[in-house]
Amino acid sequence: MTVSGLPEGTPLPPTPGQDSWIDALPQAVLLTEGGQVTRVNAAAVRLWGVPQDRAVGRPVLEVVRRHTLETLLERGGELELEVGGRTLRCTGTRTGGHAALIVEDVTDHRRREAELREATAVLSHEFRTPVAALRGVLEALEYDMPQDLAQNFVRQGLQETERLARLVEDLAVGFRPTRARTLPLAEAFARAERLLAGEVTAKQVELVFGQDHLVRADPDKLLQVLLNLIENALKYGPAGQSIEVATAARGTWVEVSVLDRGQPIPDSESLFRAHTRGKDAGGQGSGMGLYIVRSIVQGWGGQAWAERQEERNAFCFTLPGVGGLG
Template sequence: MFRSTSLRLAAVYTLMFSIAVVVLGALTLFTTRQALSADVDARIRAESAALVQEFRTEGLPGVLGAVRERDRTPGALNYGLEGPGTRAMAGRLAGAKAPLGWSVLRIAQPGGELEPIRVYTSRLPGDLRLVVGDDLDRIETLDGAVIRGFGWAFVGVVLLGVGGGYAFSRDIHRRLAAISATAEAIIDGDLGSRVPLRGSDDDLDRLAATFNRMLDRIAALMETLKQVSNDIAHDMRTPLTRLRQKLETGLAQPGERGQALESALTDLDAILETFAALLRIAQIQSGARRAAFRPTDLSAVAQTVVEAFSPSAEDARQTLTLEATGPVLIEGDPELLTQMLVNLVENALRHAGAGSRIRVRASSNGSGAQLTVIDNGPGVPAAERERLFDRFYRLERSRSTPGSGLGLALVSAVAELHGAEVKLAGANPGLEACVTFARPPPRATDSRR
């Protein structure tokens, strides 16, 4: 913990605040001393001017009386009246031989201590000198109080900085240690380990929540990978075994070798298509295709798909129609969106049956856009609708039809890449597959640009 960044930051902030206290104390001391000194000087100058005026009006006797009276008044200033040759005439400061103007004298006290006094000496007619002064004890007393106050403040800042920094670093260390321990547990194979949250919603709590969501995503991907591996091992066993049997038949019966090889190639193509679909789903789920996002019109995508599959629908005595009233713009990958809709339409055409009607609808509202494929075929039981998005999952009645069970898994992957939600619902009769894009569609000006 003593090597932690948080403790070093706390030490730096403590040092900065300590320096700030010292600078503030020095400024306060200087400002206060200047203000008090200016007040003392103003008081001395005013008193000296008053006594000079007294001399002009009352003469020497008036000044002598005034000085003697003021000198006996408690709390008054200090005075001195000197004759020619700095002869003491009256007042405590008489005979101090202060120079003309401003100066500081040190007068001995009864206890032997020297008291600093700020004095102003002015010349009077008749070679007389008037000295008026004020002691500086209260300025020095205030200086001492300011220094002591800021000294205690400095000590308090240092103590609070050290104590608070230690407590802060200890708390940060504990929480980072919890994150580190969780990472170590995951490295050791415990994918269910998560960082504990305090519920304070501070930076570290939000970091821990993000970390946990990342771990949930990793765990889900690992589980998906495990499930895919199991599904591949299970679903590929049958076509590979059939392929081997056909090749063995061709080797055992030379007359049927060509037919066996042709059938084996057909099975091999189906297996390769399955692996290609798995790789495509993995590529989509990795998010690598987001770079191809651009403003895309779902109505145009739907029209392209409907026009491409209309001849196949007519051959199967099915009706394929488009329902779109205008542009439906979203940010997406046109190629992936087209592939997603192709899979939905192929799924409907394959399982709805002859004479069925399939509708493709592109619509939008204030909050997003929808792409829907509706058929009036036999539909899917509610309990099995969500499982149709699992890789290789097929209904029992659909196992006799061509397909690998990856079409709707690819639809789910494309929808997730686009931040959309895909749901299957009953159409009474039939099935409705709806992809809802929650993001607001871009403006038409963005599409043109």
């Protein structure tokens, strides 16, 4: 035994102030020599719960308590671990008999990456509708037609171009507060009917809209909700059947329901989660449509849900009303 009380050959802990810079690092750092720990910094003490005076001289496994990290330190390299709900990026380096293990908490970074992917998926889904509408307008304008009809197509194209411009602004500077105004539901219904006319004709479906109400909403967001719900009904409902967009006053709110005669949906609530599609969904899809619907509706304080009403699937949402028409 030496005067320090440690077995002969055990590395001595650093004196106060020695290598103090290492304790200021946010990453957990563990240093070894000959397979034994020579130093742990303050972040490592917090991570593994083993103070410096107890860690020095111990085998690595006794401190980190994970064979994965022990192997990483022996071989070198990098890996990520999920520990207690946190994501840790671990790096092992070795020079001769000396080695270092550096562990960084990247949980917040990974969460921001996931949020960015989610925002990108939402935006790509929202871009799809105006782009498709513009394509239809341009294809129509290739043919000779009466001047008034051509002007109508041009107005539609300009309207969708404005929608695209607003989406680009949102992408560039972040999602801004809603551009809400008072409008009759019939205005949004007319836009949706015009944009979906080709799909409705192809599916030989009758699209029926309910009673008009004055509401308070962002017109583009309301249109996006209607398009997503009606497109779903067109996609999954039987051909040749009617799709009804029903409306009803619910106190100070207005309830809108898109009803189709598709097969019952066993777990409709799960469809409102991001990147989720029904088990019988065919073709390609992002699984973001109903997630976007609920996100938009909750943004103006409403609710969005699905239920079975007699022989029909009903996808419903509420939005603020502003009293009766007329």
